[in-house]
Amino acid sequence: MTRAAIIEVRGLCKRFGEVEVLRGLDLDVYEGETFVLLGGSGSGKTVLMKHLEGLLRPDAGTVRIAGHDVSGGARRELDATHRLIGVAFQAGALFDSMTVFDNVAFPLREQLSLSPPQIAARVEEVLGLLGLGDAGHKLPAALSGGMKKRVAFARALVLRPRVLLADEPTAGLDPLTTEAVDDAIISAQKALGATAFIITHDLPTAFRIADRIGLLHEGRIIEAAPPEQFRQSQHPAVKAFLHDWLERERAEGLVTR
Ligand SMILES: Nc1ncnc2c1ncn2[C@@H]1O[C@H](COP(=O)(O)OP(=O)(O)OP(=O)(O)O)[C@@H](O)[C@H]1O
Numbered sequence: 056m057t058r059a060a061i062i063e064v065r066g067l068c069k070r071f072g073e074v075e076v077l078r079g080l081d082l083d084v085y086e087g088e089t090f091v092l093l094g095g096s097g098s099g100k101t102v103l104m105k106h107l108e109g110l111l112r113p114d115a116g117t118v119r120i121a122g123h124d125v126s127g128g129a130r131r132e133l134d135a136t137h138r139l140i141g142v143a144f145q146a147g148a149l150f151d152s153m154t155v156f157d158n159v160a161f162p163l164r165e166q167l168s169l170s171p172p173q174i175a176a177r178v179e180e181v182l183g184l185l186g187l188g189d190a191g192h193k194l195p196a197a198l199s200g201g202m203k204k205r206v207a208f209a210r211a212l213v214l215r216p217r218v219l220l221a222d223e224p225t226a227g228l229d230p231l232t233t234e235a236v237d238d239a240i241i242s243a244q245k246a247l248g249a250t251a252f253i254i255t256h257d258l259p260t261a262f263r264i265a266d267r268i269g270l271l272h273e274g275r276i277i278e279a280a281p282p283e284q285f286r287q288s289q290h291p292a293v294k295a296f297l298h299d300w301l302e303r304e305r306a307e308g309l310v311t312r
């Protein structure tokens with residue numbers, strides 16, 4: 056069985072001045088999967104995601120989303136894919152003067168002509184999926200950090216994107232809240248049948264939510280495998296990455312074994 060790739064990156068190269076960030080990167084993300092990208096700080100994860108969004112143009116190579124080439128800068132292709140992609144912004148990007156309901160309804164009102172009952176139904180659906188069923192009337196200031204992140208996801212999912220992109224969705228949260236946000240994101244994504252591309256620094260998150268984990272190293276995805284296989288990888292860079300993480304956790308006293 057060959058699986059259909061909804062994100063296809065081929066030979067992607069990007070440099071900033073002297074710094075060669077992406078060096079011929081290849082990546083397939085399959086329809087419906089949760090792909091988690093790991094990589095050291097400054098390895099180019101955010102730069103890669105900006106190419107998926109069509110916000111950066113490659114020096115060489117191509118990026119296709121659902122068959123549309125977003126790397127050539129053609130307006131038509133970019134417009135076609137913007138409807139397919141949901142991006143979870145940082146919590147700070149919520150509108151502080153709007154309720155949770157209105158924050159989530161915002162993209163619907165901007166982009167689709169739906170009746171108020173249709174809007175309410177769509178908003179209630181995603182709020183429910185993210186465990187925010189009772190929070191619609193609240194203002195962002197009254198929410199915890201984890202709830203704000205879930206609202207940001209609700210807003211990204213309300214247009215029912217085929218691809219959900221998220222850069223460090225749980226950064227700054229404590230481990231328990233991180234787990235709750237991870238679970239809410241994944242159950243909502245799966246319920247809506249979307250494909251997720253998620254960047255994280257958090258290894259427990261990666262192992263908990265990923266169908267496949269990828270490691271960005273020296274400008275390429277040098278390993279992309281299901282969690283258990285990734286853990287067993289013999290690639291030196293993967294072993295070093297996992298080892299470094301464990302050492303850091305030990306140093307911080309979080310892992311006692
Ligand atoms: N617009 C830009 N102009 C110049 N250099 C840039 C630009 N954007 C990114 N870079 C450089 O590209 C490299 C990769 O940056 P990127 O933000 O993708 O890292 P990252 O893997 O997301 O790191 P982190 O985990 O810290 O978020 C860095 O060296 C960064 O300084």
Ligand SMILES: [Mg+2]
Nearest residue numbers: 100101102222
């Ligand atoms: Mg980054």
